[in-house]
Amino acid sequence: MLSFTEENYLKAIYRLSEGGLKAVLTNEIAESVSTKAASVTDMIKKLSNKNLISYEKYYGARITRQGKSHALSVIRKHRLWETFLVEKLKFSWDEVHDVAEQLEHIQSPLLIEKLDEFLGYPTADPHGHPIPDKDGKVQSLKLIPLSDSVVNKKAVVRSVKDGTPSFLQYLSKIGIYIGARIAILDKIEFDSSLEILIDNKTRIFISRDAAQNLLITE
Amino acid sequence: MLSFTEENYLKAIYRLSEGGLKAVLTNEIAESVSTKAASVTDMIKKLSNKNLISYEKYYGARITRQGKSHALSVIRKHRLWETFLVEKLKFSWDEVHDVAEQLEHIQSPLLIEKLDEFLGYPTADPHGHPIPDKDGKVQSLKLIPLSDSVVNKKAVVRSVKDGTPSFLQYLSKIGIYIGARIAILDKIEFDSSLEILIDNKTRIFISRDAAQNLLITE
DNA sequence: ATATTTTTTTAGACCAGACTAAACTTTTAT
DNA sequence: ATAAAAGTTTAGTCTGGTCTAAAAAAATAT
Numbered sequence: 001m002l003s004f005t006e007e008n009y010l011k012a013i014y015r016l017s018e019g020g021l022k023a024v025l026t027n028e029i030a031e032s033v034s035t036k037a038a039s040v041t042d043m044i045k046k047l048s049n050k051n052l053i054s055y056e057k058y059y060g061a062r063i064t065r066q067g068k069s070h071a072l073s074v075i076r077k078h079r080l081w082e083t084f085l086v087e088k089l090k091f092s093w094d095e096v097h098d099v100a101e102q103l104e105h106i107q108s109p110l111l112i113e114k115l116d117e118f119l120g121y122p123t124a125d126p127h128g129h130p131i132p133d134k135d136g137k138v139q140s141l142k143l144i145p146l147s148d149s150v151v152n153k154k155a156v157v158r159s160v161k162d163g164t165p166s167f168l169q170y171l172s173k174i175g176i177y178i179g180a181r182i183a184i185l186d187k188i189e190f191d192s193s194l195e196i197l198i199d200n201k202t203r204i205f206i207s208r209d210a211a212q213n214l215l216i217t218e
Numbered sequence: 219m220l221s222f223t224e225e226n227y228l229k230a231i232y233r234l235s236e237g238g239l240k241a242v243l244t245n246e247i248a249e250s251v252s253t254k255a256a257s258v259t260d261m262i263k264k265l266s267n268k269n270l271i272s273y274e275k276y277y278g279a280r281i282t283r284q285g286k287s288h289a290l291s292v293i294r295k296h297r298l299w300e301t302f303l304v305e306k307l308k309f310s311w312d313e314v315h316d317v318a319e320q321l322e323h324i325q326s327p328l329l330i331e332k333l334d335e336f337l338g339y340p341t342a343d344p345h346g347h348p349i350p351d352k353d354g355k356v357q358s359l360k361l362i363p364l365s366d367s368v369v370n371k372k373a374v375v376r377s378v379k380d381g382t383p384s385f386l387q388y389l390s391k392i393g394i395y396i397g398a399r400i401a402i403l404d405k406i407e408f409d410s411s412l413e414i415l416i417d418n419k420t421r422i423f424i425s426r427d428a429a430q431n432l433l434i435t436e
Numbered sequence: 437a438t439a440t441t442t443t444t445t446t447a448g449a450c451c452a453g454a455c456t457a458a459a460c461t462t463t464t465a466t
Numbered sequence: 467a468t469a470a471a472a473g474t475t476t477a478g479t480c481t482g483g484t485c486t487a488a489a490a491a492a493a494t495a496t
Contacts, residue, residue, distance in 0.1 A: 003482080003483090005482080005483065025443080025444090026443075026444060026445085027442095027443065027444080035483090035484075035485090036484080036485065036486085037443075037444060037445085038444085038445075038446085038484085038485070038486080038487095039483070039484055039485070040444095041444070041445055041446085042482095042483075042484085043483080046482090046483095057444080057445075057491085058443080058444060058445080058490095058491060058492065085329075088336060089329070089332040089333060089336055090332065091328075091332065095328070098326070099324070099326045099328075099329050102324045102325065102326070103321075103324060106317070106320045106321060107320065108316070108317045108320070110309075110313070110317075111303075111307070111317050114303075114307040114308065114309065115307060117307075118306060118307055221452080221453090223452085223453065243473080243474090244473075244474060244475085245472095245473065245474080253453090253454070253455090254454075254455065254456085255473075255474060255475085256454085256455070256456080256457095256474085256475075256476080257453070257454055257455070258474090259474070259475055259476085260452095260453075260454085260475095261453080264452090264453095275461085275474080275475075276460095276461055276462065276473080276474060276475085
């Protein structure tokens with residue numbers, strides 16, 4: 001049984017390591033969990049003793065198989081709760097993060113099982129991020145940033161790279177949501193902005209930054 | 219903003235004081251939150267400094283207006299979550315307590331507002347306990363133990379006094395639930411057990427202990 | 437190759453919440 | 467009325483998680 005704090009560190013390490021691929025540095029973790037490097041060093045020792053990460057001084061932390069599985073279960077809970085908040089309680093998708101951040105630490109396997117069932121076993125959360133299943137398996141589509149696609153391609157919005165509230169608010173303002181169909185009408189050479197058609201209805205320009213942050217399947 | 223622990227003490231004090239009427243003793247609190255008297259003394263000082271209770275050495279703690287309002291908001295959250303678990307996630311009413319015990323500490327007024335709406339503004343939880351409204355008001359019926367009623371009376375089950383899982387399991391086994399209609403057919407002088415008719419269908423004997431723990435309206 | 441800067445770790449301290457052991461009040465029993 | 471028992475508080479310690487300041491290691495610049 002891990003504490004609230006331990007789970008948050010583990011989740012941060014998992015995310016920063018891009019799913020367990022790279023080692024992550026003390027300062028990166030400190031930044032990510034909003035604390036100081038000294039505190040991170042302490043916590044790293046704790047997690048290391050529990051075999052959730054492996055750790056080499058001045059080198060960084062790598063997540064272990066066990067650690068990864070625990071991190072995925074926290075992520076699963078987070079994304080199921082986000083789905084619940086948006087689909088059932090009618091939160092808008094930019095309001096859910098902080099609440100889900102609390103709910104993800106509730107300890108009850110039965111609760112999560114029943115919540116999953118209640119939601120109809122969703123495979124992606126409202127931001128389009130995949131929801132790991134009970135065994136930690138994640139279904140992954142080949143996602144590319146909209147900015148990497150080309151004129152005349154048709155695409156479906158699957159996810160956002162960085163879900164900051166202001167970006168999400170912008171998306172809902174212009175009518176883009178997970179599942180929206182997009183056709184690329186033109187690519188402006190000057191500033192790499194895109195002219196797109198949303199759901200065969202709305203024609204609009206979006207900036208290069210926005211296009212890089214929208215993940216699609218073609 | 220109170221900590222998880224502070225909220226649990228406050229809730230215990232509220233409950234033990236029967237809604238703020240009596241002062242409660244250190245040992246009672248210790249028993250109730252499963253800790254030692256010395257720890258209670260410390261926490262009492264903290265809550266007292268925050269004006270949530272008033273406190274006199276060797277005498278006991280009384281809850282203040284502020285404390286009562288906070289305790290009621292925790293109870294409100296607990297009961298709304300229990301309702302959600304039973305009505306929406308199909309928990310049985312003896313499985314919900316421990317999970318609700320965790321969920322009640324989630325901090326988000328918006329969440330509770332939306333949950334309340336989602337549930338259709340219920341006034342009682344699955345055990346029949348009243349759910350305080352946003353302002354801490356509780357709707358209260360005149361509840362009496364079934365054991366205090368008399369032969370030939372008709373009654374509706376409204377609540378249980380002590381909702382231990384084994385009692386709740388027993389109730390669901392014999393077909394008693396909140397809202398069930400009960401007619402008292404006979405009172406056995408020997409052991410004060412009752413012969414009752416549930417929903418005009420099932421005739422059964424229940425013990426004096428059970429009858430004392432079932433709260434009804436006539 | 438050495439000096440400087442950056443990053444990380446250690447040492448020592450603090451706060452919340454818990455505990456044990458001992459001291460002190462209050463209540464109960466004789 | 468006094469002794470014993472019961473209940474409560476204080477004093478001191480522990481653990482988890484945090485911090486600052488200083489030391490140590492690694493990376494970078496000259």
